[in-house]
Amino acid sequence: MPRLRRPPARPVLLGTLLLTLLALAAWINLPLVGRVFDRSADRVAALPAVSPFRPGQRVLVLSPHPDDETLCCAGMIQQAESAGAQVFIAWATAGDGFEFDAVLTQKTLRPGPQQMRRLGDLRVEEAQRAAAVLGVPPTRTFMLGYPDGGLFRLFTTNYAEPYTSPRTRASAVYVRGALTPGAPYTGRALETDLLRVLDRVRPDVVLAPAPQDFHPDHHTLSFIALRLMSARQQEDRLRFWVVHGGLEWPLPKGLHTNLPLTLPPLAARLPWERVDLTAAQEQRKLEAVGTYRTQTRVLGRFMHAFVRQNELLSPEPLPEQGQAPQRSRAGP
Template sequence: MKKLFFFCIIFFITVSCFAQKQEASFPLIPDFTKNDRILIFAPHPDDESIGTAGVIQKALDAGAGVWVCCYTNGDANQLAFIMYEKRFTFRKGEFLHMGSVRKKETLDALKFLGVGADRVFFLGYPDFGTMRIMLKHWGNTKPYKSLFTRVSKVPYKENLSWGSPYTGESILRDVKAVFLDVKPTKIFVSHPADTNGDHQSLYLFLRVALWDLEARLKAPQIYPYLVHCARWPEPRGFYPDMALMPPEWFMNFQIHWMSLVLSAEEINKKNQAFDFYKSQIPYNPRYLHTFARSNELFGDYPVLKLKDSSPARVDWQESFGPEAIIKEKDRDKDNVFLFYAKSEGKLYIKLSLSRKITKGVTSSIYLLPYSRNTDFADMPKIRLAITRTRLRAYDKKNRVFISHAKMSIVDNDSILIEFPLASLNFPDYILSRARIHTDAVASDLSAWRVLELE
């Protein structure tokens, strides 16, 4: 028993020292100034403190302006509700009550950190539903109806978006309104590789809103922060001397990580801010405090620039490799790679495995094109459903036939897709993601990438 205790102590000290040593190798976020206007987007109430409580403190100390925008009211966390209220219910009013509780918790936490309620926006879009809105609810499609609150428009009267239908047009309009109000120089937003759909969709809406406002708004710097990722961060609990490091499979693949080093006082204040989120603590008491580390971490994937190339010599751009796999059963059995290229009016997509593709391999590829010449609401929202023998295409909720779209198996370990750019209205950008499942690996390759077509 003594030997085991001694080993555990040595292991903890080694891990702590290693983490701090690695942190020093990351570039630091530039210092804030009094001319900065900081806008923090939080998918749910508490994400603003998880990802950026240190940012808030340092920016305010520098004299910068700080604003926070909460995307949802976080009204769909049923497990947290049960633990907090100590009762079980599926009544619509109780979910809305939880949304109001979480809003107040966030306002109290931000007041403690130094941000007044007059600089906090609440939109109130559906918790656990915004990705479906991005992918399917545009144009003539009916507004999304929340599985939990069972409403199809923003129900919170005090929110900026009260009464807005749950559609892509509503969210995009409101995100742009916040941008034009704040005119930010720096934006902190959820990460495109986060495993939570609301976190992913907020990043996507932000990208589209900024493209729409290119002529009216000076381009701000964007700093994505990660919250949800399998088995991360570890260990759980308050360890103020440990650094927050990227998940191991993100360490060496394309993401340009940057760090914000916090003082002991800033760490403690961040940790104290978590205590205001009383509804979220009972069901996972140590989780929030895990993010009160010696630094905060930010990073994004670079834009993949697709230049026109010859069909005989395709210029492939790698989107991710094995380091980007989020969920898996056995890392040693399969590695998955995704590549994009552009040639003669076609988008080429290649999915490669480290073994033969069998009937057990299925995948979905999402293509959300953006054009400066067409309203984003009118652009297709494509999902390609792929098996070894079949390629099917869907635009929002409807199956569609795409002329000249082709799929083939190459060398028994790769799927090659040719997709006509005319079917995407010859976009300037494409937001894309792949999800792949095999009989050996359950992979959720949830990192959305920005493709720029040159």
């Protein structure tokens, strides 16, 4: 019987060596790591700077989940508050749909509806702590508490009929401190709450997820914000950010405060503007990220990757077409 030959080990060894070198480079935080993974650093440096916030402005951050407001906008929130503007935060969901998160926090292999609801209440508490770190008091925050992972259903098939979350088995808002406790999980109720927030805040600037953001809750909230603000003839007050911007973005993962936040691949053609952060603002953003302990235990390297030299904001939800003039601006 002929002897079987072993496949050559050299390609395996070379591949292992390459991965080890890349991991080592990321670990020691070389200044050029960002360029290895994403060549758009030069494009970021060439972006125009966002106009500064002004005293008396009212700025509303629309956050799909607890932590999005920090990842996208912690530096901007600090800058607005320092400039004498008032920042308000509205969370559309309580972030109660991440089952692996519940496995760790509730110490159970099969989290049931009650464990998922406890996760939702825990994330509400984390959101309040993050807001406090960034200088936003509880009186300027709104927890809407609609189902994590269900906003698209509310926007479409469950606009009028209540949706039941497959994770929590809830069909109405249950989290502590919600704006409208017991509101049904319907698109109509969500829009009513968002309109209530807009009426209370009367924002000059609304920071919302961009339509290109990959997460369904994110781009659905973008569609709703565009429709509601357009109905008020205030769409020019919207500014757009991205958190889920494409495979593996932002790179490199982990904490790299000396690197820029580069353009998200899924939205690279938006007319981005750059928000430069000071070292103190980066540190405060890192502290706010750290309040989300339920998330950093699982997604820490992803979340820390947003603590960079800058943040990104687009005045438009779509790429510019030709040389068409931009609309007038009402915000930073």
